[in-house]
Amino acid sequence: MKIPPLQIGTITVPLPIIQGGMGVRVSLAGLAAAVANEGGIGTIASVGLGDVEDSKHDFDRVSREALVFEIQRARKLTDGPIAVNIMGVLSNAKDLVQTSVREGIRIIVSGASLPLKLPEMVNDDSVYLVPIVSSGRAADIILKTWDKRYGRTADAVVLEGPLAGGHLGFSAEEMGDLEGHALSVLLPKVLAAVKPYEDKWGRKIPVIAGGGVFTGEDIARLLQAGASGAQLATRFVCTHECEVAREFKQTYLDAKEEDIVIIKSPVGLLGRAIRNPFLKNLENDTLEKISCPYKCLATCDVAHARYCIALALSNAYRGDMEKGLVFCGQNAHRIHEIVSVKELMAELKAGIEAYPD
Ligand SMILES: Cc1cc2nc3c(=O)[nH]c(=O)nc-3n(C[C@H](O)[C@H](O)[C@H](O)COP(=O)(O)O)c2cc1C
The missing domain is CATH 3.20.20.70 (Aldolase class I)
Incomplete structure (x- = not known):
């Protein structure tokens, strides 16, 4: 073509x-x-x-x-x-x-x-x-x-x-x-x-x-x-x-199709991410309660959010997979x-x- x-x-x-x-x-x-x-x-x-x-x-x-x-x-x-x-x-x-x-x-x-x-x-x-x-x-x-x-x-x-x-x-x-x-x-x-x-x-x-x-x-x-x-x-x-960070890319390289999941984001939308230690902690409800000094999102439901998405994404950027949310498309695997x-x-x-x- x-x-x-x-x-x-x-x-x-x-x-x-x-x-x-x-x-x-x-x-x-x-x-x-x-x-x-x-x-x-x-x-x-x-x-x-x-x-x-x-x-x-x-x-x-x-x-x-x-x-x-x-x-x-x-x-x-x-x-x-x-x-x-x-x-x-x-x-x-x-x-x-x-x-x-x-x-x-x-x-x-x-x-x-x-x-x-x-x-x-x-x-x-x-x-x-x-x-x-x-x-x-x-x-x-x-x-x-x-x-x-x-x-x-x-x-x-x-x-x-x-x-x-x-x-x-x-x-x-x-x-x-x-x-x-x-x-x-x-x-x-x-x-x-x-x-x-x-x-x-x-x-x-x-x-x-x-x-x-x-x-x-x-x-x-x-x-x-x-x-x-x-x-x-x-x-x-x-x-x-x-x-x-290298760990972020490695999460992509290691991801299998079944590791790619749909999450509910505190933004009020669905999102797609890789099921890593952070998401497993979220499933087990072992995350700390958040407070929000940023007010970055007009739609964020801080009172009910179980994590700060800005912080979780920033942690992923730095390579902290215990605290980091890794967004990806369906074909990352x-x-x-x-x-x-x-x-x-x-x-x-x-x-x-x-x-x-
Ligand atoms: C890690 C990641 C972060 C993203 N962040 C944004 C964003 O900040 N704003 C936005 O409009 N889209 C965002 N997207 C969506 C992409 O811009 C893009 O439209 C979409 O992922 C395309 O699909 P693909 O990833 O399968 O190629 C993000 C996608 C990924 C994978």
Whole structure:
């Protein structure tokens, strides 16, 4: 298959691959820049960047400064396109969006709730806004709201299916019917939802599909089904450039299919993670009671939460598997080695090219 470049606004990349944002320091500047250097779009995840201790005293300032640091670090490593991922449920989402824009970021990707107010935070058409959706209905609601309220549309849409890592946009009932919510089922619905807005605005709104995408062949199939690109995250964890601790990557390498589980996150969403000592402690109810100095999530039910998710994810980043929550996509168990981003991108590219037109 001849590889179609991915275009978002005036930004064009030769490989239609976005490295998905992975919060709490899994996708930092080093990984994002490496992906951008190999012809894709790299994403810095903005959540949980600040030092955990410092964040207790001034969460907003510490988060903001840490994001600036990562964006500037990425800029030193690449001239390629870098996106910033901002979870809509963050209490400081607006600040992070505006900080990214001030630092020259041109692509903002936002999910983990419908980012209905995103255009209000960015009054600049040269900054491309990319909502993450899990259904045609969500795409329709966002595009309709943006159109009516702000007179603008999305510059691309990420469709995240139920095999993705991290927080998921599906209910327990929907997760019980994975086939009914497969990307092949959801993609035509999202394409249909964006079509009226493509017609109205006279331009393409690329749909980028992700969640369980593992090979170049998977990407090629999505492209043939009408996607303009694929978003992959899990595969990028086991690269040299991903800056998590060795133990985090080893958890991926050791994971068997049955170790990959769905959890209820204190954020109020389901999430996918690897059953490690931390999750076993959680099952046995042996975790300490938490208090929350951060107030990082607008939706966190602190009174009933059995752990602080920001802290648990941060512990995983540092390699503490007794106290760390390791998010992953459904296909993490298929990863058997750590490679460079260059090798991974070359493998994916070759896989797309090998697919019949
Ligand atoms: C470790 C990890 C952390 C993630 N963190 C975020 C996040 O902070 N924000 C977000 O929108 N998506 C997050 N995701 C979802 C990814 O961006 C991506 O869309 C999804 O995982 C794609 O599926 P795949 O991992 O099977 O390739 C995360 C995924 C993983 C594996």
